[in-house]
Amino acid sequence: MLLRVLGTAAGGGVPQWNCACPGCSGARAHPERRRRHASLAVRTDDGRWYLVNATPDIGDQIEAHPALHPGPEPRRTPIAGVVLTDAELDHTLGIARLREADALEIHATAPVRRALDERLRLGAVLGPYTTLTWRDLPCHGARSLTSATFGRPDRSLRISAVPVSAKRPRYAADAPETDGDDAWVVALRLYDPATGRSAVYAPAVAAWSDALHRVAAEADCVIVDGTFWDDEEPRRTGISSRTATGMGHLPIDGPGGTAGILATLSARCLYTHLNNTNPLVDPAADQHKRLARLGIEVADDEMVIEL
Numbered sequence: 001m002l003l004r005v006l007g008t009a010a011g012g013g014v015p016q017w018n019c020a021c022p023g024c025s026g027a028r029a030h031p032e033r034r035r036r037h038a039s040l041a042v043r044t045d046d047g048r049w050y051l052v053n054a055t056p057d058i059g060d061q062i063e064a065h066p067a068l069h070p071g072p073e074p075r076r077t078p079i080a081g082v083v084l085t086d087a088e089l090d091h092t093l094g095i096a097r098l099r100e101a102d103a104l105e106i107h108a109t110a111p112v113r114r115a116l117d118e119r120l121r122l123g124a125v126l127g128p129y130t131t132l133t134w135r136d137l138p139c140h141g142a143r144s145l146t147s148a149t150f151g152r153p154d155r156s157l158r159i160s161a162v163p164v165s166a167k168r169p170r171y172a173a174d175a176p177e178t179d180g181d182d183a184w185v186v187a188l189r190l191y192d193p194a195t196g197r198s199a200v201y202a203p204a205v206a207a208w209s210d211a212l213h214r215v216a217a218e219a220d221c222v223i224v225d226g227t228f229w230d231d232e233e234p235r236r237t238g239i240s241s242r243t244a245t246g247m248g249h250l251p252i253d254g255p256g257g258t259a260g261i262l263a264t265l266s267a268r269c270l271y272t273h274l275n276n277t278n279p280l281v282d283p284a285a286d287q288h289k290r291l292a293r294l295g296i297e298v299a300d301d302e303m304v305i306e307l
Contacts, residue, residue, distance in 0.1 A: 001157065001192040002043040003199060003221070004068075005303040006051070006061040007036030010227045010275040011090035013057065021237065023281040033281060035301055036061055037090050038203045038273040040223070041068060042190060044146045044157045048080035050107075052188060052201055054094030064302060080145075081105030083137065083159065086185040086204060087115040088169045095122060099129035107135045109161060109183035115172040137161045139183050142191065158193065161186035162215055165206035167248040185248070189215045197307040199223070203273040206248045208261055219267045220307050223299060226271025229278050229287060230254045237277040249273075252280075253287075263294040270299040 007013075014035040015024035027033040037055035044050065049068055055061065062068045062079070070077045081104060084091060095116075098104055104126075108116070113134055116122040123132055135143075142160035165185035168175055187202035197220045202212065205225040216222045228234060228244035231251045235243060244251040251257045252271065262269040271280065271291075279285040280298050288298065 001190060001195065001197060001199065001307040003305040003307070004041040004043075004065055005223075005272070005299050005301060005305070006039040006041055006065070007055060007057055008272045008274055008299045008301055009035035009037050010273045011037070011088070012276060013037055014274065014276045014281050016276050019276055021277055023276040023278065026282055027276075033283065035274060035281065039091075040201055041065065042083075042145075042157070043067075044080070045194065046146050046156075047078065048146070049078050050081050050083050050145060051079060051094075052083045053085055053091035053203070054082045054098065055090055056093045056097075058094030058097050075102075077101070081107065081135075083107040083188065084109075084112050085161075085188055085201070086169070087112040087172065088204070089171075091203075092116060092120070092122075096126065099126050101130050103131040103133060105133045105135060107137045107159065109137045109139065109186060111168075111175070111178070111181060111184045112137075115169065115175065119172045119175070137186070139163055139186065142189070156193075158191045160189045160191075162189060162200075162202075162209075162211050164202060164209060164212055165204065165248055167204075167206055187212055187215070189219070192307065195307065199305075199307060200267075204248065205250050205258070206245070208250060208258065213261070216265055216267065219265075221305060222262065222265060222267045222269045223272050224258060224262065224269065225249055225273050226252055226258075226278065226280065226298065227273050227275045228252070229280065230257070233275075233277055239275075239277060253290075259291065259294055259296060262296050268297070268305075269295070270297045272299045274298070
């Protein structure tokens with residue numbers, strides 16, 4: 001299994017266009033600190049790639065990775081589709097950027113699909129440009145991302161979702177309650193039967209459930225929500241009147257923080273989805289050393305992880 005980290009920033013990116021906080025100002029002064037919106041590319045056994053979340057930076061993210069470039073035919077692309085962990089704008093706006101495709105396959109849970117279809121009217125808007133093919137993202141069991149070859153064992157990459165939050169995006173805040181509402185936000189489990197190895201990708205985590213802990217404890221690599229360093233960061237920096245947990249993100253440090261949980265896992269653990277106010281956007285911040293002592297990393301844009 002091969003993973004390419006396309007971006008590691010929370011909504012707005014680093015720097016955010018209308019923000020002059022230390023993190024954004026530092027990224028403007030030092031371009032190597034810039035972070036694109038959090039996303040991942042996953043290579044399947046047949047050499048195709050799936051994008052995990054489609055961000056506003058999707059064009060630049062594709063161009064930054066030659067393995068995702070088209071060719072040798074003029075319109076042949078190795079990108080097979082998109083897998084969504086939620087319906088937030090910073091994880092879905094890039095779908096419209098892919099409208100030049102003849103067809104586009106999107107894997108999503110039921111509430112995420114309804115939000116994109118009924119609230120953003122994505123199918124109706126993109127219908128004149130391309131054909132969207134929706135695939136259910138299973139929360140029970142797993143499905144293959146590629147088709148099995150007749151007469152051979154199916155050893156293709158398998159994907160499944162672990163519900164982590166019922167948090168709706170703001171544009172669907174009044175969506176009626178239905179079965180499966182806990183799947184508005186999911187963690188993604190990727191399992192490679194050819195190697196027996198697995199990865200968990202969870203860019204937004206509101207609560208560390210038993211189900212999430214089980215898949216993380218079995219994984220070889222865990223890439224998880226690092227939006228805020230501590231619970232008071234949003235209020236302390238003035239970006240919100242709510243705490244980190246109130247905004248649907250478990251903090252890294254402090255009581256109930258995820259650093260203590262990750263430190264108990266045997267997997268390689270990395271943080272992604274960093275907000276511009278998070279001190280970790282500064283590579284010289286002491287918080288990096290604190291995480292390193294726990295054996296935890298901060299993911300970087302364009303990082304490649306092979307399992």
